[in-house]
Amino acid sequence: MNLNAPRGTRDILPEEAERRRALERVFADVCERYGFGEIRVPTFEHTELFVRGVGDASDIVRKEMYTFTDKGDRSLTLRPEGTAGVARAYVEQGMSSWPAPVKLWYNMNMFRYEKMQKGRYREFWQLGCEVFGSESPQADAQVIGLLVTFFGELGLDEVDLEINSIGCPACRADYHEALRRYYAPHVKDMCEDCHDRFERNPLRMLDCKETYCQSLALKAPSQLDYLCDECRVHFENVKSYLDEMEIAYRLNTRLVRGLDYYTKTVFEFVSSHVGTQGTICGGGRYDGLVREIGGIDVPGVGFALGVERLLLELEAQNVPFGKAQSPDLFIASFPSTAAYALDLAQTLIRSGLKVETDVMSRSLKAQFKAADRMEAYYVLVLGDTEVSNSRGKLRRLSDGSEQDVPLTAVGTLLHDARKKRSGAETEEVRFEL
Numbered sequence: 001m002n003l004n005a006p007r008g009t010r011d012i013l014p015e016e017a018e019r020r021r022a023l024e025r026v027f028a029d030v031c032e033r034y035g036f037g038e039i040r041v042p043t044f045e046h047t048e049l050f051v052r053g054v055g056d057a058s059d060i061v062r063k064e065m066y067t068f069t070d071k072g073d074r075s076l077t078l079r080p081e082g083t084a085g086v087a088r089a090y091v092e093q094g095m096s097s098w099p100a101p102v103k104l105w106y107n108m109n110m111f112r113y114e115k116m117q118k119g120r121y122r123e124f125w126q127l128g129c130e131v132f133g134s135e136s137p138q139a140d141a142q143v144i145g146l147l148v149t150f151f152g153e154l155g156l157d158e159v160d161l162e163i164n165s166i167g168c169p170a171c172r173a174d175y176h177e178a179l180r181r182y183y184a185p186h187v188k189d190m191c192e193d194c195h196d197r198f199e200r201n202p203l204r205m206l207d208c209k210e211t212y213c214q215s216l217a218l219k220a221p222s223q224l225d226y227l228c229d230e231c232r233v234h235f236e237n238v239k240s241y242l243d244e245m246e247i248a249y250r251l252n253t254r255l256v257r258g259l260d261y262y263t264k265t266v267f268e269f270v271s272s273h274v275g276t277q278g279t280i281c282g283g284g285r286y287d288g289l290v291r292e293i294g295g296i297d298v299p300g301v302g303f304a305l306g307v308e309r310l311l312l313e314l315e316a317q318n319v320p321f322g323k324a325q326s327p328d329l330f331i332a333s334f335p336s337t338a339a340y341a342l343d344l345a346q347t348l349i350r351s352g353l354k355v356e357t358d359v360m361s362r363s364l365k366a367q368f369k370a371a372d373r374m375e376a377y378y379v380l381v382l383g384d385t386e387v388s389n390s391r392g393k394l395r396r397l398s399d400g401s402e403q404d405v406p407l408t409a410v411g412t413l414l415h416d417a418r419k420k421r422s423g424a425e426t427e428e429v430r431f432e433l
């Protein structure tokens, strides 16, 4: 019997959870400043939504979905991505009658039956944004701008933006033909998946990871030479807005993305640090999606970024981010003062401080050891004398200095010390009494 966590899933322990919470907070804050509101949609949807939305030719739908039949004989699927569900909610909740554009962000777990490796899991989290109702290249440029702001606020450099345009269904048809002409003499030697892609969606052949297929992709015709006037001007405008915002990008004419709903702009943020799973974030425009899933003709553009890959990237670039805060104080106590210590900790925590106290009836030595391990800023030893005099010695662990203070003043002093620490990390904190 195997009772371990299923393959491809992970337990998220406190240290990582703290880092995630920190970056989720920054993301939520950035999104709100750009005028996005949060949306949460169901973890599972009718399978048909993803088949129509993500596309039955995509790897996700063909191989990676967690699909099951429920007791009511419905075929349901754990969401492999967020855009289809959010677009479904846009239709179902009548958001087309809201003032346009409708700008939504999300933080949701996704499920894909993929081969597990570093940065690739079967349950993973995405932070994403979707904009409905604008066909303007301004919207494309703004979601990219939002990402650049987010990465900047995390202190993350060295992620490269790659962009491309894959046109609209009209100009893509010509391009598909050009690709088929180019690949036809070689297809028999290509991988099995590419045989299938040749029939269903030759665009995806450009994205194949097999060495031989990749070598062919290098010389394949470029979509940019086949764009219709509207798509070409749209893409020129996206680029000029990015230039205006001084956002650097690399044109990658083989960038096609793995989901079938994209039109016009597609983009990815890639890193050289995260190894083969270097794509931290992917997105683009999906002007036909809402209609495809039963809504009116509403354009859309958005992105999703993989939280696990972002965390790996922050680690690889040594970005000090989301470290758990050290306790402001550790209160050491004896059996006779344990109740007082618990009560004092309760009061201080309720005032907003981070305070630890012993809950294991340990020896004083063991309590000091624990305070050291937690890197508490101060320790207060509460013996009978301290309690009866209502005064105690606050010891600063970094240099062992001690100050005799009234217990009623401890809260104010610790709040002041915290303020000074965050104002000037290096500045000496001294209590004047």
Ligand code: HAM
Pocket: 080, 081, 082, 083, 112, 114, 119, 120, 121, 122, 123, 124, 125, 126, 128, 129, 130, 258, 259, 279, 280, 281, 282, 283, 284, 285, 286, 301, 302, 303, 304, 305, 306, 307, 308, 309
């Ligand atoms: P996607 O490229 O399939 O796009 O996924 C976006 C990001 O999710 C990837 O760049 C990667 O960081 C992360 N990701 C994907 N699969 C895994 C996995 N198995 N394990 C860990 N991380 C993963 C989408 O999902 C689109 N819905 C993005 C979008 C939104 N386009 C427009 N709006």
